[in-house]
Amino acid sequence: MSKNNRIWKKISKLDDRIILALLFGSVIVTQIFPVGLPLPIMDTTKWLYDGIEKYASPGSVIIIDNEVSPGLLYENGQGSAAVMTHIFRKPGIKIIITHFTPESPIMFSKLVDLKWLNIPDDKKYGEDYILMPYLPGIETAYAAVAKDLWIYEKDLYGTPLKDIPMMNEIKTLADVDLIFQTTISGGHADAAIRQWAQTYNIPFGWCLSAPMLPTYMPYVPSQAFGAIGGVPGGAQYELLIKKPGNAVSYSDSVSLIILLSFLMMVIVNISEFMSKTGGGES
């Protein structure tokens, strides 16, 4: 084979280290010299925002199903924090936060510690919002909670529910006006939309992981009014609620990385083609 041919072959077998070096470099550069390109806002994100604006009216009861898990904290942590912040800003609402993943109760406090989720001072624990403990058995647990919210004897901190004022008029899921779920697990997403949104037809919003978003599009907007996926969704949502957040500042780096990666894909394919056809003999 010719010399060019060998070069093409070398390029087509691009080395991991080169790619990683390029990516690292681009991240560092864009982090140090941010350009601040305007971030586009996808329709689904807008739908989620509008839906929450619409349904989180004063006097409404809202369930936030928080399934943020430590492994993918950076995947949908910021997105869910942004939406939660949006919900918490609404006046005169009661919020119940449920957990069906063993890790998620701690992750909620992690979101607060990281200052991603800021709870306004006028929202009092026990009067305006309550944290429920973990309940095992995904599909079963969702169904059980839907049938009777008082299946929890105590809240996360071990206070009996009957000593918590806001729970007096909330009995089953029929008293709930809006559900927001943040999850990276298909099992939880399916269970929630089946056992909660469908069975009691309650407005339902989603914060999923980036790969999950397209696969759950068939439910949007017919069964879930909106959805965001991964860090991009989080960044867009932070723009919408005008919360100068973390995710926004990454958009430059992500843009560059994506551009580079597609460029590399094209190069690899071309060089593979050339090396196959033994092209470039001159």
Added chain:
Amino acid sequence: MSLIPQRLANLTLLVMIICIPFIIYYLSKEKKLFLKIRRIAALDAIEESIGRAVEMGRPVHFTTGLAGITDVRAPMTLAGVSILSHVARLCARLNTRLFVTIGDATVLPLTLSTVREAYRVENAMDQYSDDIVFFPSGGYRQRIIQLLQDENCAANIMIGAFHGEAMLLVDGGYRAGAINIGGNPRIQMIPFFVVGCDYTFIGEENYAASIAVSGEPLELSYLGGQDIIKGITVIMIILGSILTSFGITFIQKILGS
């Protein structure tokens, strides 16, 4: 005792989905109906790739994915195992070396017996040894990539439940210059197989292929029953759209929406 009206359509459909397979089974048992699974490109590709491996005198690698048989991903793994028996038989018949890796210890007994049985049926027990199947406990990914490199496999067949690591296995196979054949019903992972593999089982094709190779009449009739329901949904959508275009919302009404 009163039926919840808006769930009538649901109940009807459920009953249909449950009953039709049994009717199909009865019909096919009575020889009134003959079912045959359509060509599945990836399944033919398996034989082709093994043939190629034989010509090159290089081994074949098969993995049943990360999951075991003790959680909801069990059906995916089992589909993989029944395709494994097909692969093992081919390898035994064509007398080429086979490596089987599993992602979860619970699959080990099943895979072992499957492979042994395959070699026994092809009476090639002289080629069989228990270390054809091995469980890379810890570092599943790295061990498989290592194996693909060291043994220089000519075919890398991955059927079962895969997660984030799928792409890396594909990459391993690619680097070893093997034909990649992937199968994974988890839709989030399929694109990675489609871009990387030479042939891919898409979604339910896994189960269909596993039935095609095992050829169990009951399974086959279940599949046939499902196909009828799929046909009905297709007709409903098209008919409904045509009617709706003329302002008749009959289908939506019977579906109770």
Added chain:
Amino acid sequence: MQNLLIGATIGHAIIMSIKTLQDNAIGKIALNGRFDIIIPLALGAMLFSRFIPKYNWLDRYGVGIMVAIGASLSMSRMVDTDIINQITASIASLSYGDLINFINAIIIIFGTTSSIAYFIFTKEQKGSYGLFTRIGRIVMMVAFGAVFGSSLVGRASYFVTTISFILRDWLGIIA
């Protein structure tokens, strides 16, 4: 590293299960006098019989109930969320609206139906039907493309987030 993680995770899992039992099982018996809760407690305890070879069949009772609940709950709802609602959502009117609307309707109707038809396994994909299923495959490829693209962005942003977390919060290179 990995062992630390596994150890911590299963430790956490055990804690969580114990807490649940304390609050929901023992609590219900103590506070509400629901003495029937003893039944699931017994069934749950029977799950551990799988470690005793002689009595390992005992766990089938507990498992059986869990499976029954899981399967029946999901199967009855699936008909609604994943079949009926999907059908009604795919039914689109071709008559009203502009050209774009018409094209979208066509894509939704034929894309959905043909991709369903692709998964009909007991009919050979020949002739015009074969063409139809081919359309289904192509539509699915576009869908997969969306998934792939979304995953790429997801992974990229995940990568960036973590790196800048390291740069920012650990090394403090960036203000």
Added chain:
Amino acid sequence: MSILMRKNLPQALTAIVGFILVVDYYFKINEIRLLSDTFTLYGTIIAAFALMLGAFSVARIQILNIIKKGKEWYLSVLLLGTMILFISTGLSLGTTSSIYKTMYNTIITIISTHSWTLVGAATFTAAIRVFRVKSIESTLLFLAAMLVTFATVPIGTWINPEFKTIGDWIMSIPTVAGNRGFIITAAIGGIVLSFRTLIGKEKRALGVELTES
């Protein structure tokens, strides 16, 4: 023990409980409603045991490994040590205590986050390297991926604002169509599978061996 107690009774139990829960979804019958509520509650409690069981079986393997002085037994010791540390802290101080949270965040959150990042990065590079435009289909896949991506990242809309419109269109029309076919067929398969599990015709579905093994 007789086959009745070993096999038939558990299967019958599964079928009955399943039947009751299904009926409860379609018919308004107070007795059934009461029963199904009770069963669902039972389910959550048994599930707690199942969670514990999973953890125990991992621990058991490690203990056996230590006893047998198997390979890398010291790692097993480390694992069990961490586990015991967590359990003791959790039980004594409670999971909402700051100490437990700190332990949790320093061990679980950091390690798992970074292992995920490594896998993510590796997958990313692999995707770049392995992506081959072989056929019309993979070309379409590539184009769809590119358009969706460019609609999500600023640079795309900076190059041309139309990217967003196209990306949104792909997300809400072809993606929906393709995935919908997927969802419907998967659901039909899933329902059949669940039913077979209920009547004990499925050997290991949903991960349980309800038959003699």
